[in-house]
Amino acid sequence: MIKGYACKEKGGQLKSFEYDPGALGPDEVEVEVEFCGICHSDLAMIDNDWGMSSYPFIPGHEAVGKIVAVGDQVSQDRVGQRVGVGWQSASCNHCKKCGVGKESLCLNGSEVAETIVGRNGAWAEKVRSQAKWAIPIPETLDPSLAGPLMCAGTTVWSPIRHHGVRPGMETAVLGVGGLGHLAVQFLAKMGTQVTGLSTTRSKEEGTRELGATNFIATKESPEDLEKAAGRFDVIVSTVSADVDWNAYIQTLSPEGTLILCGVPGGAVEFMPFPLIGTEKKIAGGRAGAPADTQAMLEFCATHDIAPMCEQFAMEDINKAVQHVRDGKARYRAVVAA
Known part of the structure; x- marks a missing residue:
């Protein structure tokens, strides 16, 4: 079972929630969340602004944490690796867009997954994604600041x-x-x-x-x-x-x-x-493919670029969300597990 904070109705407060994620897919990884950003897209999903929210669900799609389990098709070498997971968490990996490294534009919508659309995200103990979409975080990047790079960046x-x-x-x-x-x-x-x-x-x-x-x-x-x-x-x-x-x-x-x-x-x-x-x-302009995000993280590490973040504890998630709603965050808010 995975514990987190879920929205149970349109515009509702985040409340403790526990769910069974089922068996880990063969091409998936499970990430133990250390930090997760709060994005306006999370608020849009909480409020069902885009008409594609299903309740209850756990928001959070700017996750940073360590891989603790891998599927049968994923190398065991990835266990223990610190990674980031953003808005998109799966692609078909065989269409013509995926074939040229543009997985963010995957043509097979039924095989595309967004981290918090129809599934549970990272304001939780753990989150899952396709291994390809769990992007390694350079060691020189501060993990407490890296979360917003996975979406905003x-x-x-x-x-x-x-x-x-x-x-x-x-x-x-x-x-x-x-x-x-x-x-x-x-x-x-x-x-x-x-x-x-x-x-x-x-x-x-x-x-x-x-x-x-x-x-x-x-x-x-x-x-x-x-x-x-x-x-x-x-x-x-x-x-x-x-x-x-x-x-x-x-x-x-x-x-x-x-x-x-x-x-x-x-x-x-x-x-x-x-x-x-x-x-x-x-x-x-939209969030990029895994190769785009990896290049961005490496550029940030090389040039000492980081988001300006305000930190909150995960148990203060409702306070943090309201802070973002009120437009007070300068410039991003991050919760720590």
Whole structure:
């Protein structure tokens, strides 16, 4: 039996819960959870915002811990290895996307598993995943801080890499929060000139400390956004708010890309001619494949990148969740088992 904290009804409090996980699959591992992040996707699942929650379930998909058991098809050498488990926890591994290392885009939905969709996650003693999706944590990364990298980190890292960001580019991050503060660090360490985009100047100092060379307060100084027309090769948007997308498309350079990592509340509306005339692009960005996440973790270890986290005890999970709901976390919250 595995013990954890489950949500038993839409929007409900987390309560003690115990379940029988059944036999370990031949290609699975079981991870004893040491730390787990609290992500807004966990809150969305608790609240059934996406219409795919089933109760009761244990949230938590930014897990870090040690493998304590492996299936018949997994090497025993992995027992004792510290790993991270993120949003996705299985793929078919035989479709054309999986065959080229893009398992996050697996075409066989019936064989894809998300860690907290229709199953129990990592606000618990243990969590399971397909061995491929249990990503080794470099020894030089602090495990108490690594959890948010398994979702927030890979969500911004993967599209940045997939869209060819390289040294010398002019880049921008729209929204310097849980995802954005990591995107700023990645882009700065990649050798780009990073501009933070936020509504006010309240986050300017912190954004510059993360590596940004410029900052625009879009509501306090809208004229500065207008002056940035044609400037950015890539903009990484992490906001969940509806904004004037045309204003940001205007700041893209010819062939520039606006990457949407955050999920706006409504339709993304824009005028087509600014895209057509200068071959600009709007792209989606999501958590990456195992190889993407592994590369991101190694990059973090090499360049001393880590999320800014507030720590809570697992038994204080409801307090921690409310802290995140209230928008008080700077910038991520992590619970320790």
